[in-house]
Amino acid sequence: MKPPTKKVPMPEQEPEERIKNFFEVALGYSEEQAIIEARRCLQCPSHPCVSGCPVGIDIPGFIKKIKEQDFTESARILKKYNNLPAICGRVCPQEVQCEERCVVGKIPGSEPVAIGRLERFIADWEATNVKETKSNPTSSKGKKIAVIGSGPAGLTVAADLAKMGYEVDIFETLHKPGGVLVYGIPEFRLPKSIVEREVKYIESLSVKIHLNTPVGKAISVEELLNDYDAVFIGVGAGTPKFMKIPGTNLNGVYSANEFLTRVNLMKAYMFPEYDTPVKKGTNVVVVGGGNVAMDAARSALRLGAKNVIVVYRRTEQEMPARREEYFHAVEEGVKFKWLTQPLRYIGDEKGRVTGVECISMELGEPDESGRRRPIPIEDSRFIIETDMVIEAIGTDANRFLLSQFKGLALNKYGYIVTDSETGATSLKKVFAGGDIVTGAATVIEAMGAGKRAAYWMDKFLNGEYDPWR
Amino acid sequence: MSNRIIKKTKLAPQVYDFVVENQQIASRAKAGQFVVVRIDEKGERIPLTIADIYEDSFRMVVRAVGKTTYQLCMKKENDFLADVIGPLGNPSEIEHFGNVMLVGGGVGIATLLPIAKELKNHDNKLFVVLGGRSKEYVIMLNEFEKLADQVIITTDDGSMGIKGVVTDGMDLVVSKAKIDVAWAVGPTVMMKFCSLKAKEMNLKIWVSLNPIMVDGTGMCGACRVTVDGQMKFACVDGPEFDGTKVDWDELLVRLVQYRDEEEQSLKKFLESAGDLSWL
Numbered sequence: 209m210k211p212p213t214k215k216v217p218m219p220e221q222e223p224e225e226r227i228k229n230f231f232e233v234a235l236g237y238s239e240e241q242a243i244i245e246a247r248r249c250l251q252c253p254s255h256p257c258v259s260g261c262p263v264g265i266d267i268p269g270f271i272k273k274i275k276e277q278d279f280t281e282s283a284r285i286l287k288k289y290n291n292l293p294a295i296c297g298r299v300c301p302q303e304v305q306c307e308e309r310c311v312v313g314k315i316p317g318s319e320p321v322a323i324g325r326l327e328r329f330i331a332d333w334e335a336t337n338v339k340e341t342k343s344n345p346t347s348s349k350g351k352k353i354a355v356i357g358s359g360p361a362g363l364t365v366a367a368d369l370a371k372m373g374y375e376v377d378i379f380e381t382l383h384k385p386g387g388v389l390v391y392g393i394p395e396f397r398l399p400k401s402i403v404e405r406e407v408k409y410i411e412s413l414s415v416k417i418h419l420n421t422p423v424g425k426a427i428s429v430e431e432l433l434n435d436y437d438a439v440f441i442g443v444g445a446g447t448p449k450f451m452k453i454p455g456t457n458l459n460g461v462y463s464a465n466e467f468l469t470r471v472n473l474m475k476a477y478m479f480p481e482y483d484t485p486v487k488k489g490t491n492v493v494v495v496g497g498g499n500v501a502m503d504a505a506r507s508a509l510r511l512g513a514k515n516v517i518v519v520y521r522r523t524e525q526e527m528p529a530r531r532e533e534y535f536h537a538v539e540e541g542v543k544f545k546w547l548t549q550p551l552r553y554i555g556d557e558k559g560r561v562t563g564v565e566c567i568s569m570e571l572g573e574p575d576e577s578g579r580r581r582p583i584p585i586e587d588s589r590f591i592i593e594t595d596m597v598i599e600a601i602g603t604d605a606n607r608f609l610l611s612q613f614k615g616l617a618l619n620k621y622g623y624i625v626t627d628s629e630t631g632a633t634s635l636k637k638v639f640a641g642g643d644i645v646t647g648a649a650t651v652i653e654a655m656g657a658g659k660r661a662a663y664w665m666d667k668f669l670n671g672e673y674d675p676w677r
Numbered sequence: 678m679s680n681r682i683i684k685k686t687k688l689a690p691q692v693y694d695f696v697v698e699n700q701q702i703a704s705r706a707k708a709g710q711f712v713v714v715r716i717d718e719k720g721e722r723i724p725l726t727i728a729d730i731y732e733d734s735f736r737m738v739v740r741a742v743g744k745t746t747y748q749l750c751m752k753k754e755n756d757f758l759a760d761v762i763g764p765l766g767n768p769s770e771i772e773h774f775g776n777v778m779l780v781g782g783g784v785g786i787a788t789l790l791p792i793a794k795e796l797k798n799h800d801n802k803l804f805v806v807l808g809g810r811s812k813e814y815v816i817m818l819n820e821f822e823k824l825a826d827q828v829i830i831t832t833d834d835g836s837m838g839i840k841g842v843v844t845d846g847m848d849l850v851v852s853k854a855k856i857d858v859a860w861a862v863g864p865t866v867m868m869k870f871c872s873l874k875a876k877e878m879n880l881k882i883w884v885s886l887n888p889i890m891v892d893g894t895g896m897c898g899a900c901r902v903t904v905d906g907q908m909k910f911a912c913v914d915g916p917e918f919d920g921t922k923v924d925w926d927e928l929l930v931r932l933v934q935y936r937d938e939e940e941q942s943l944k945k946f947l948e949s950a951g952d953l954s955w956l
């Protein structure tokens with residue numbers, strides 16, 4: 209029998225069902241489905257897929273073991289490269305990474321091997337079938353490392369260094385570890401129990417996570433530099449940007465960060481059982497075209513909105529959101545208004561937002577990002593009635609910590625300048641990685657940066673290589 | 678980081694004084710800073726000012742206004758708080774100014790105390806105006822009397838001190854002494870009027886803003902306020918700002934944005950909480 213040309217479809221909750229709950233949309237492969245999908249992999253000797261993965265997972269290797277029904281071994285291979293496979297299998301933009309390069313996908317009429325879905329399958333299979341193998345490595349090296357921030361970058365650095373025998377302390381300002389994985393990405397795409405599971409694994413490596421500890425406030429930078437042999441900064445790009453158009457401070461106008469933090473980290477979708485409230489809009493406008501905008505729009509629907517309109521100043525082609533999530537949003541009934549730019553918010557006498565005045569755009573010459581620049585069309589203003597707006601137009605570098613690292617080189621956007629290979633910053637024994645270096649990017653890139661930094665931090669601490677010499 | 682309530686004292690109806698064990702915060706906190714507290718797994722993150730700092734603990738004064746603050750005020754000594762994050766915000770900018778006027782109302786009086794102590798450490802003369810609805814709401818009076826060169830009390834009903842509002846007290850202070858700088862902390866409306874008054878007096882006035890917050894670390898933008906025409910995040914850019922430059926009316930509107938939800942939450946809680954007349 210010839211293997212199918214298309215990916216084995218992912219079982220999913222039906223759109224009309226899932227918009228009423230926050231449970232995960234994609235349900236995961238069964239063993240049979242995973243094996244059928246694994247058979248589609250050609251086990252290419254040149255395996256171009258691997259070079260598309262920022263952490264270089266042995267993709268044919270772990271897929272082969274699925275084909276052979278040796279899931280335990282498959283999991284072992286995965287974990288060698290990726291400390292957070294259940295997360296990456298769910299949220300990686302595979303279509304532009306590993307799967308983009310897959311040979312099978314290049315065959316006309318064929319889809320690439322569903323590498324992400326298989327990765328997820330193995331990670332979930334391991335979680336339900338393998339009894340905790342507590343590794344508890346001892347801190348044999350006698351050296352201490354401080355990691356600031358418990359997002360994917362920080363968790364990865366910590367896990368890798370702990371496995372090498374270093375004593376690692378993570379400092380996190382929020383009351384839960386995980387960074388964007390817990391406060392940003394919604395439950396229906398990444399259940400928080402999975403983040404908890406992966407964090408537990410990392411703690412089982414003897415990594416200590418100090419929650420509620422804003423570095424720069426609760427612990428000074430000097431203290432870290434004195435007490436630790438090396439420091440990793442992985443504080444993310446958490447400062448929300450606003451368009452700063454008139455009416456931004458009307459009630460009902462949210463940053464995506466606030467809206468998603470209330471919903472995800474604080475579980476406002478279960479208000480009043482959980483204490484944190486969030487407004488439930490009826491006609492919601494979401495501004496932006498990335499993953500964050502999709503997450504905000506789909507969360508608003510699940511909170512009970514009748515209409516959710518995503519307003520984006522370019523078109524469907526330029527939209528940076530993952531295709532899969534865009535299609536999910538469309539299926540669920542989110543509407544899109546392309547080539548549209550908000551100009552101001554209109555409010556009522558009680559200071560609540562009631563409308564967004566917009567202007568239509570057309571695409572001109574390409575700009576520095578290579579995408580065609582949107583230009584306003586004169587006399588094309590119109591108003592969208594709304595009772596809630598969510599701005600999802602990006603984030604900036606976190607503010608309160610970096611200024612306290614005297615001599616830390618930042619670029620003009622406020623991100624940390626590092627050596628791209630090692631992650632070394634301008635300050636001796638300080639490394640950095642993730643969104644605070646690249647600007648808002650992806651989970652797997654943050655992990656990749658964490659992995660590289662861990663490797664070079666070890667070399668530095670062993671005295672094999674000094675990036676500052 | 679045990680977050681154990683070491684001591685709890687009633688200061689006024691529905692106003693409680695807590696000493697909470699937390700070495701990390703105690704060792705770092707400075708006047709003007711705050712903490713974010715989450716009582717339990719389902720709890721909201723609420724900001725509260727650090728009212729005093731001890732060896733391994735700190736003090737906070739809480740007024741029960743909604744579900745979370747009610748719950749907090751019902752805690753007993755030796756209970757634990759799930760999370761206490763801090764110290765957050767910028768410390769007050771304190772130096773030797775000369776004559777300083779401090780205006781406090783409600784639980785804002787507690788916020789003022791560490792500022793007053795720090796000002797005293799810098800050899801300032803303190804002229805303090807404390808206001809309340811009536812006598813029993815003028816909290817921490819004896820602590821201020823120990824520090825201040827002059828204390829003026831105002832109450833709405835005249836049950837103590839002058840019958841009037843704190844701005845009347847400000848007039849009185851300024852009529853007798855040349856003031857170099859002022860602080861006002863209390864309900865937002867009070868701070869607004871103190872700022873208007875200070876502007877008339879051509880006096881620099883610091884206020885400690887209390888917008889709704891979520892994380893308290895600059896990550897959400899919930900706490901945004903307009904100061905001098907600029908968007909500021911009160912948690913990382915403040916909480917203290919020049920009161921004459923704050924867009925007060927915008928802040929007042931933003932403070933009530935969850936009124937319906939707050940009422941729903943409190944009502945549900947009170948129905949299950951039993952008799953709270955003692956609070």
Ligand SMILES: Cc1cc2nc3c(=O)[nH]c(=O)nc-3n(C[C@H](O)[C@H](O)[C@H](O)COP(=O)(O)OP(=O)(O)OC[C@H]3O[C@@H](n4cnc5c(N)ncnc54)[C@H](O)[C@@H]3O)c2cc1C
Nearest residue numbers: 357359360361381387388392423443444642643649650651
């Ligand atoms: C809504 C949303 C959806 C997304 N969807 C996807 C997706 O589908 N796929 C994908 O690949 N990527 C996605 N991303 C991007 C991805 O989440 C980020 O690129 C990634 O999380 C960056 O990891 P990080 O470790 O650099 O930082 P973060 O995840 O931002 O973590 C940084 C951590 O540091 C903490 N911190 C900050 N300052 C301090 C301090 N001073 N002291 C102590 N701790 C501090 C923060 O609280 C935070 O927990 C999404 C992002 C958002 C916001």
Ligand SMILES: Cc1cc2nc3c(=O)[nH]c(=O)nc-3n(C[C@H](O)[C@H](O)[C@H](O)COP(=O)(O)OP(=O)(O)OC[C@H]3O[C@@H](n4cnc5c(N)ncnc54)[C@H](O)[C@@H]3O)c2cc1C
Nearest residue numbers: 723724725726739740743744745746887888889890932939
């Ligand atoms: C920097 C700062 C310092 C503060 N210091 C103190 C203090 O020392 N003592 C004290 O008693 N109170 C203080 N507050 C106010 C305190 O945070 C609120 O009273 C508390 O959050 C109310 O929560 P609740 O659930 O009990 O009431 P809710 O039912 O949520 O709200 C009741 C009232 O509190 C306001 N409020 C609600 N949520 C918040 C929030 N997250 N942040 C701020 N205000 C909110 C609302 O506008 C409303 O008027 C401070 C606030 C800030 C921002």
Ligand code: SF4
Nearest residue numbers: 261296300305306324
């Ligand atoms: S980690 Fe991401 S890019 Fe790498 S193989 Fe898995 S899904 Fe693909």
Ligand code: SF4
Nearest residue numbers: 249250252257310311
């Ligand atoms: S490129 Fe595709 S088919 Fe080839 S090894 Fe990688 S996943 Fe398998």
Ligand code: FES
Nearest residue numbers: 893895897898912
């Ligand atoms: S409370 Fe979130 S930015 Fe200030």
